[in-house]
Amino acid sequence: MENVDISRWPFQKVLIANRGEIALRVIRACRDLGLQSVAVYSDADRNALHVRMADEAYHIGPAVAAQSYLNIPKLIEVARRSGAQAVHPGYGFLAENANFVDACQEAGLIFIGPSAAAQRAMGEKTAARRAARAAGVPIVPGAMTDVADDQEIISKAEELGYPVLLKAAAGGGGKGIRLVRESRDLLPSFRTARSEAQSAFGDSRVYIEKAITPARHIEVQFIADTHGNVVHLGERECSIQRRHQKLIEESPSPIMDEALRARMTEVTLNLVRSIQYVNAGTAEFLVGPDRNFYFLEVNARIQVEHPVTEWCTSVDLVQEQMRVAAGLPLSFKQEDIVLRGAAIECRISAEDPSNRFLPATGTVLGLQEPSGPGVRVDSSLYAGLQVPLFYDPLLAKLIVWGRDREQAITRLRRALDEYTILGVRTTLPFVRWLVDHPRFASADFSTDFIAEEWEGRQKVADLRVQPASAASDGQNGSTPSQSEELSLEQLAAVVASLMAQEHQEREQARRQPAAQSAASTSRWRDIARRDGLRRM
Structure with a gap:
């Protein structure tokens, strides 16, 4: 990115409505641009690293997220008190909450992300399916069932053919999804899914979708500005998942060829243009064994796994988000995007793999993070940190880059061997097992990999x-x-x-x-x- 005179920007101070490693990521982007950063923190995060790193920090309430990080009036109040002119939501919490975007705009704040209209168009899954279909994007065969009686639900499932997926219409982040393999499980699963959807999202609508198995989960990163520029930055492979939660992501996808990439990125950009989307986002797809692909959803925010794209394209996505929000054009064009080498990201979470991945807490008594050629760690950890149970258990992301996938895996093994976190149970042992698995090395996996190789065979x-x-x-x-x-x-x-x-x-x-x-x-x-x- 060329040097930019931020004195001409409509904002010089950014409130970061988030915590943990993504808050630190945005703070560093602000510092690189010469912008001031404002952190917020709950009672549980008084000693968090993002509080120490920001230029200013403000307390916003109790540990419970609903009373702090999800408290829209409190966040707007802090923005006013601090003199921030813009808000970056990170991911999670309010990042895809259109009401938060509206509140920011009403308060005269610039929201660093897509508009409320784009979020509403993409945030509700059935609306996103309709928009994708209208833009010519292939979608997974499915049917809405929000007004269907039991017999109609059974008929639609039989028409699609088992296995089928039940999905909460307002869901996201892998929540509200149930796989049904046999007809006898359909109605009980459907009722449970409706109850779960109402509890998690305040919306009981559920739809049926044909389960594509075995499938690869591939997503396309894109960004658009207010000057009509819409650019994709290649794809990421996200098939290594546990119960619809991503564990490892990489770019480029090992199964990708130029023809498939061209088809997927073309329909992605068509969809982005059709809904007049501005800022960064990700289109997610399933790729079947026949190499046909199907649209899943658009994540209208920066993704957890954005660093692998940054490393392979040399584009700072968070800085570009701020540039777009300031009304500037993107600093690159489509022809400037060339994927170089291979990058892999591992999520390190405070979970106990030996006990059904239950969340863990404790004090970090010792910490040794890896470094060296081709290694990046996005982390919120330090020795002495008390890890709370109130939020997403993600502690850090280990990202490596190599000239090819083989070198990236070699560097990843070396980095994992260097990584030590004492005092808190983490997923590091599980990730070491996974990376050493021969199917991972050969890229012979699907979204069923963990179920087959860990949950199916490991006792x-x-x-x-x-x-x-x-x-x-x-x-x-x-x-x-x-x-x-x-x-x-x-x-x-x-x-x-x-x-x-x-x-x-x-x-x-x-x-x-x-x-x-x-x-x-x-x-x-x-x-x-x-x-x-x-x-x-």
């Missing part, structure tokens, strides 16, 4: 951390009793010792014969046992 009961003492302190976030308290010097020595031991054990595991290392269950257990502070 979680057999993978539990063996010694009870291993989970008695740092693993579950508890602290030693009064009689067991350590001085800072002793604690530092313990953490340093554990880090050294962990590094040594990983080196030993890597040198095991191929036949032994293929037994990922034992290696998973070994690493999981080490992911926290043992009782000394």
Whole structure:
């Protein structure tokens, strides 16, 4: 991006209506542009890293998100108090809430994202399907059932053919989705889906969609400005998922060829133009075994996985979002976008893989983040941070780049070996298992991969951390009793010792014969046992 005189921009101060690593990402983009940043924080986030990093920070309420990060009047009030002229929503929370966009505009604030009209057009799934169909985008065969009686629901499912998916019309983020494989499960699942949709989104409408299996989940990143420029930045592979939640993303997709890319990006840009969309967004598709693709939805915001696109295109998407919001044209044209190399992102979350991925909490007692050529870590962690249970468990994103996918995977293994988080259970052991899996290396996977290779074959009961003492302190976030308290010097020595031991054990595991290392269950257990502070 060329140098820009921000003194001419309609905003010089940006309120970031979010937390965690995405808040830090936006703060850094502001700093690079010379803009001032305003952070907000709840009671649970008083000591969060984004609060320390921003130019200003304001308290917005209790830990419960509904009373803080989702409190639109409070956020508008803070924007006024701080003198911010623009708001960046990040992802999650209010990022795709059209009412929030309206509130910002009514308060005279610039919303750094798509318009309320575009969000309403794409945020409701059935409306998005209609818009996609009108723009000539292929959609998954399906039918609305919000007014259907039981017999009509059964008839529509039989017409589509099993398996089918039940989806909340107002859903998103992998929520409100149920797979039905047999007719006997249809009506009970449908009633449950309606109840879940009402509870999660305040909207009980559910529709039926043909389940495409096996399928790859491919998404196209795009951005548009107010000058008529609409550009795509290639695709991302997001098929490694657990219960519709993405775990690993990469760019470019290993299955992509120029013909398929041309078709998918063309229909994406047609859709974007048809709804007069402005700013960054992502169109999501399923690709079937016959290489036919079908539209799923548009995410009208910056995505968690945007760094892999940034690395392969050398475009700073967050800065471009701000540029577009300021009324400037994009700093590049379509012909300038050339995908270089391969990038892979792993999500590191505060979840316990040995216990059905239940959310974890605790204090980060020790932290060693990877670095070196081709490694990027977007993280909100620091030693001493108390990880709360109130929000999405995502702690950090590990992103690597290589000249090709093979080098990217090699760098990813090296980075994972360097990565240590003590005191809180995380998904790091699970990610190490996944990246070492031969099907991942060969790109032989679909959205069913985790169900087949982890949930279908790995017995979680057999993978539990063996010694009870291993989970008695740092693993579950508890602290030693009064009689067991350590001085800072002793604690530092313990953490340093554990880090050294962990590094040594990983080196030993890597040198095991191929036949032994293929037994990922034992290696998973070994690493999981080490992911926290043992009782000394």
